[in-house]
Amino acid sequence: MITLGDYLIVSGILFTIGFAGVMLRRNLIIILMSLELMLNAANLSLVAFSRFRVGPTGLPDYNAQVFVFFIITVAAAEVAVGLAILVALYRARQTTDVNDISSLKF
Amino acid sequence: MSPLLFWIFALLTLIFGAAVIINRNPVASALSLVVSFLGLAALFMSLNAYFIGVIQVLVYAGAVMVLFLFIIMLLDLRAEEGRRVNWLTSAAGLAVALILLGQILSVVGHFKIAHRTFPPLPGSTIDDVRNIGAALFGNYNLPFQIVGVLVLVATIGVVLLSKREPR
Numbered sequence: 579m580i581t582l583g584d585y586l587i588v589s590g591i592l593f594t595i596g597f598a599g600v601m602l603r604r605n606l607i608i609i610l611m612s613l614e615l616m617l618n619a620a621n622l623s624l625v626a627f628s629r630f631r632v633g634p635t636g637l638p639d640y641n642a643q644v645f646v647f648f649i650i651t652v653a654a655a656e657v658a659v660g661l662a663i664l665v666a667l668y669r670a671r672q673t674t675d676v677n678d679i680s681s682l683k684f
Numbered sequence: 685m686s687p688l689l690f691w692i693f694a695l696l697t698l699i700f701g702a703a704v705i706i707n708r709n710p711v712a713s714a715l716s717l718v719v720s721f722l723g724l725a726a727l728f729m730s731l732n733a734y735f736i737g738v739i740q741v742l743v744y745a746g747a748v749m750v751l752f753l754f755i756i757m758l759l760d761l762r763a764e765e766g767r768r769v770n771w772l773t774s775a776a777g778l779a780v781a782l783i784l785l786g787q788i789l790s791v792v793g794h795f796k797i798a799h800r801t802f803p804p805l806p807g808s809t810i811d812d813v814r815n816i817g818a819a820l821f822g823n824y825n826l827p828f829q830i831v832g833v834l835v836l837v838a839t840i841g842v843v844l845l846s847k848r849e850p851r
Binding site for chain 2: 579580581582584585586587590591592593594596597598599601602603605607608610611612614618621622625626628629630632636637644646647648650651652654655656657658659662663664666668674
């Protein structure tokens with residue numbers, strides 16, 4: 579049978595993949611995608627805990643799922659703003675590589 | 685959900701998640717991310733969270749990934765592929781990520797509750813959307829409206845950021 583720990587392990591590995599992407603890749607778009615992976619890993623463990631904690635009414639704990647809903651909304655807004663900043667940066671410097679954008683002011 | 689289906693979708697999610705950071709081509713990365721999100725939506729549905737699974741497909745695999753692909757095509761990022769890799773910093777980053785993975789696995793291993801299976805739900809069908817809606821518009825009404833303001837601010841910010849400066 580599938581236990582809660584299996585879902586938590588999948589979520590942990592997915593979070594690590596996203597974290598490794600932020601550490602290893604130098605392309606800003608890939609870094610944003612890795613951030614999305616990490617947010618989704620957190621969502622997976624939240625939903626797993628929600629299903630695990632069945633209340634006295636016999637339903638899953640919906641507080642966690644509302645939290646996941648908020649995370650998805652905020653993540654969509656974050657992606658839109660992040661990509662707009664990326665486009666503005668590309669217009670100014672013609673690059674999306676974080677090694678080329680090491681100065682705070684130009 | 686049978687264990688076989690769980691492992692199929694978990695492996696799908698993880699393999700294509702790894703493909704996102706391994707691929708050198710940003711378009712291939714974005715398409716791998718779509719497959720990874722679809723696998724994740726299947727995992728959500730295996731946990732009886734049908735509404736979350738559906739908005740995962742609609743919002744992430746639909747809207748957000750189209751936005752990513754649109755930006756990648758707009759910027760035409762193929763020139764960045766042939767860059768030299770600094771192996772020392774890459775190895776250090778990978779080591780930090782592996783340490784994090786070891787920590788997470790050890791915490792989950794020592795977590796006694798995690799070895800239990802999921803408790804059964806009484807009914808064969810649950811009214812998922814109605815329950816989430818009741819929670820969202822009842823208990824969480826104020827956060828919901830604050831998130832609405834946040835999305836409005838993000839929209840205005842994006843329009844301002846992407847406007848060309850008058851010369």
